Amino acid sequence: MVIAGLFVWHKKGFPFQTKCEEQERVSLPNASYTKGEFYVVRRLCQILPNGHQVKREVDVMLDKCSETMTPMHYHIRELIFVTFNKAKIAKNRVAKTNLRRKALDHMERYFYLILFNAYLHAERERSWKRTFTRWMVEVAAKAGVYDLLDSFYFGDFESVPGEMSTMRERWGKPPIGINTFRGQFV
Numbered sequence: 001m002v003i004a005g006l007f008v009w010h011k012k013g014f015p016f017q018t019k020c021e022e023q024e025r026v027s028l029p030n031a032s033y034t035k036g037e038f039y040v041v042r043r044l045c046q047i048l049p050n051g052h053q054v055k056r057e058v059d060v061m062l063d064k065c066s067e068t069m070t071p072m073h074y075h076i077r078e079l080i081f082v083t084f085n086k087a088k089i090a091k092n093r094v095a096k097t098n099l100r101r102k103a104l105d106h107m108e109r110y111f112y113l114i115l116f117n118a119y120l121h122a123e124r125e126r127s128w129k130r131t132f133t134r135w136m137v138e139v140a141a142k143a144g145v146y147d148l149l150d151s152f153y154f155g156d157f158e159s160v161p162g163e164m165s166t167m168r169e170r171w172g173k174p175p176i177g178i179n180t181f182r183g184q185f186v
Contacts, residue, residue: 104152
């Protein structure tokens with residue numbers, strides 16, 4: 001839904017509140033984290049052209065999509081922070097590891113939404129003839145995006161990358177204690 005909304009905005013124009021200077025003021029504790037201001041995301045914004053603007057557009061679209069959900073659901077920026085905090089206080093190692101993995105997975109999805117919006121901006125003039133995958137290899141990789149993805153951690157709360165900070169660790173290992181489907185579909 002977010003990707004479709006971003007694409008529509010690129011075609012029809014961006015609404016009010018999508019510019020960085022139009023941000024609303026929030027006075028909650030740790031509000032910067034529920035607004036997606038994580039270490040890795042801030043680093044991504046620094047290497048992308050107009051990175052803060054690109055992120056802001058994603059944030060506004062997430063907020064717009066969130067309005068259609070019930071108040072029981074968090075959107076992805078909040079899920080990252082809430083799940084990370086649950087991982088910090090988890091009682092056992094398995095729960096801690098699985099919650100940390102979930103938080104990193106959510107942050108990686110958010111990271112890719114920002115990247116996809118950067119792609120939409122960069123390829124707009126060419127009518128998006130280059131695929132996102134090709135753009136990632138030809139443009140984003142040169143900017144250092146894969147280096148960020150390979151040292152993915154909560155830099156604001158951890159002094160060094162922990163478990164599952166590399167792509168190989170996140171993408172290669174199934175969650176601990178969770179059985180994956182084995183068998184045949186009937």
